[in-house]
Amino acid sequence: EAGVTQFPSHSVIEKGQTVTLRCDPISGHDNLYWYRRVMGKEIKFLLHFVKESKQDESGMPNNRFLAERTGGTYSTLKVQPAELEDSGVYFCASSQAHSRYTEAFFGQGTRLTVV
Amino acid sequence: GDSVTQMEGPVTLSEEAFLTINCTYTATGYPSLFWYVQYPGEGLQLLLKATKADDKGSNKGFEATYRKETTSFHLEKGSVQVSDSAVYFCALSDLETSGSRLTFGEGTQLTVNP
Numbered sequence: 384e385a386g387v388t389q390f391p392s393h394s395v396i397e398k399g400q401t402v403t404l405r406c407d408p409i410s411g412h413d414n415l416y417w418y419r420r421v422m423g424k425e426i427k428f429l430l431h432f433v434k435e436s437k438q439d440e441s442g443m444p445n446n447r448f449l450a451e452r453t454g455g456t457y458s459t460l461k462v463q464p465a466e467l468e469d470s471g472v473y474f475c476a477s478s479q480a481h482s483r484y485t486e487a488f489f490g491q492g493t494r495l496t497v498v
Numbered sequence: 499g500d501s502v503t504q505m506e507g508p509v510t511l512s513e514e515a516f517l518t519i520n521c522t523y524t525a526t527g528y529p530s531l532f533w534y535v536q537y538p539g540e541g542l543q544l545l546l547k548a549t550k551a552d553d554k555g556s557n558k559g560f561e562a563t564y565r566k567e568t569t570s571f572h573l574e575k576g577s578v579q580v581s582d583s584a585v586y587f588c589a590l591s592d593l594e595t596s597g598s599r600l601t602f603g604e605g606t607q608l609t610v611n612p
Contacts, residue, residue: 386541387541389541414598416599416600418600418602420605423604423605424604425502425602425603425604425605426542426587426589426600426602426605427602428599428600428601431597431598431599438597439597439599442599474541474542476542476600478598484530484549485598486544486547487544487598487600488544489534489541489542489543490541491539491540491541492541492542
């Protein structure tokens with residue numbers, strides 16, 4: 384069974400440009416999460432989809448970030464325009480159920496560098 | 499809100515040494531507790547978990563016990579190997595107050611030398 388897949392693995396863009404990150408969750412997982420780790424600090428929650436609906440987007444830093452999950456399958460996270468402080472590693476995770484016993488499976492992350 | 503505090507790193511040990519990485523948490527509800535590990539060049543993997551007080555999670559020789567009275571979930575291993583070199587993250591999920599999302603600590607970089 385394929386795990387959570389993220390594209391690209393690395394991205395280097397200039398300040399002001401647009402970048403789109405993609406996440407393919409494990410097939411059948413309704414829950415999809417985006418997280419970010421900036422400057423070696425803690426991994427912070429960005430948002431949570433249940434199927435195609437945004438369940439919780441309280442962690443989105445500002446309106447330059449737009450997440451979508453078309454048809455409840457893969458998800459994209461667009462940053463437009465990118466700023467220097469957006470640099471970091473963006474992780475996607477998926478899970479099947481919504482309980483205290485549920486394990487979230489993570490992708491390898493996308494390392495974004497804004498110069 | 500919920501928070502997780504991990505001991506400051508990085509940690510460097512010799513092979514076969516004893517490892518402890520401290521983790522304490524603050525939560526409004528009754529959280530589940532996790533340790534995730536990120537090996538070089540890989541994504542996060544669940545190492546172990548505990549869902550109620552006094553539960554002990556264990557995997558690959560690592561152990562952690564859910565201590566509600568001290569709000570702690572310290573990670574231990576009796577004899578580390580070079581292959582244990584990785585970044586370790588303590589995390590919680592507090593279903594009643596913040597849903598299924600995870601709250602992470604800052605991570606602890608472990609390097610094991612031969």
